[in-house]
Amino acid sequence: MECSLRVFGVPAQENECLFNLKLVCVDEYRKREYYAAVIIQSWFRGCKVRAYIRYMNKVMVFIQKWWRGYQGRKKFRKMVLKQIYVLFLPQIQKRWRGYYIRKYIHNYYALKKYLEAIALNNEMVRRELEEFAEMKEKEEVKKALERKEKKKDYLARKMHYLLSTEQIAGVYNSPYRSSPDPMELQLRKVKPLRHKKKGIQDITNLKYADSFGFQTVPPLPPIGRQKPQGPFRNTGEVLQQRFKPLEPSLQGAASNFSLQLAREKVKQEEWRNRIHDNVRLFWPSENCHRPFNKYSPST
Numbered sequence: 001m002e003c004s005l006r007v008f009g010v011p012a013q014e015n016e017c018l019f020n021l022k023l024v025c026v027d028e029y030r031k032r033e034y035y036a037a038v039i040i041q042s043w044f045r046g047c048k049v050r051a052y053i054r055y056m057n058k059v060m061v062f063i064q065k066w067w068r069g070y071q072g073r074k075k076f077r078k079m080v081l082k083q084i085y086v087l088f089l090p091q092i093q094k095r096w097r098g099y100y101i102r103k104y105i106h107n108y109y110a111l112k113k114y115l116e117a118i119a120l121n122n123e124m125v126r127r128e129l130e131e132f133a134e135m136k137e138k139e140e141v142k143k144a145l146e147r148k149e150k151k152k153d154y155l156a157r158k159m160h161y162l163l164s165t166e167q168i169a170g171v172y173n174s175p176y177r178s179s180p181d182p183m184e185l186q187l188r189k190v191k192p193l194r195h196k197k198k199g200i201q202d203i204t205n206l207k208y209a210d211s212f213g214f215q216t217v218p219p220l221p222p223i224g225r226q227k228p229q230g231p232f233r234n235t236g237e238v239l240q241q242r243f244k245p246l247e248p249s250l251q252g253a254a255s256n257f258s259l260q261l262a263r264e265k266v267k268q269e270e271w272r273n274r275i276h277d278n279v280r281l282f283w284p285s286e287n288c289h290r291p292f293n294k295y296s297p298s299t
Helices: 002-008 011-107 108-158 182-189 236-242 258-273
Strands: none
Touching: 108 182
């Protein structure tokens, strides 16, 4: 500063005065300039921050718009799929149930094979049953023939006395026939029937017989008990009166020691119900022998 003043030809004292004056002016305007700078900086920073906030708000709105659009489209797609599923669900279920039933429950080809197998099995069973029926029929015929033969043999043995002899021709061997009757041939084959001898009946096996084997008279049936005639009471009433409980009189029911028992009971109740157990409290006082002086209030 001094160099500049010297250049312009200003004296040194004046230079000092000017310098001091400028210092004073600078001190006076320093605070005002400081506050002005602070206000300018605050306004600048405020504008900068507000611009940044506007930018961030714009970016945030843009992001929210895209995100909400994405969420809405996703939700809409779900709703559309749900509606489509609800609309086509009956048809899908119908197709699937038809396929499942045709494949696993009412399968045409499996049912056809099953029916063919059943028909083949029926043919086999029918053939076996027919063979079994024929066999049973043959057995029945055979048994009938056997029974018939046995009957013929029995009749032949029973009528063996009709057999022809060398002297006399039998009934079935007529001399007027060219050949004998088949019954004659049957009589020649069999032997005569032997009758069993009847044994003596054992009388000890009779229903009513004694130890010696003689028949006895069967016992008579029991006689039913009836009410005897006459003025008799019913049996139940008689038994009830006979076995009824004892009802003694008052003198017989009372005890001989009832008075003593009553006194003991009264003593026990008095001992139980009394208030004080210390009997000395109710003894006469020690001054009972002194003469009694009537109280007279002093005037």
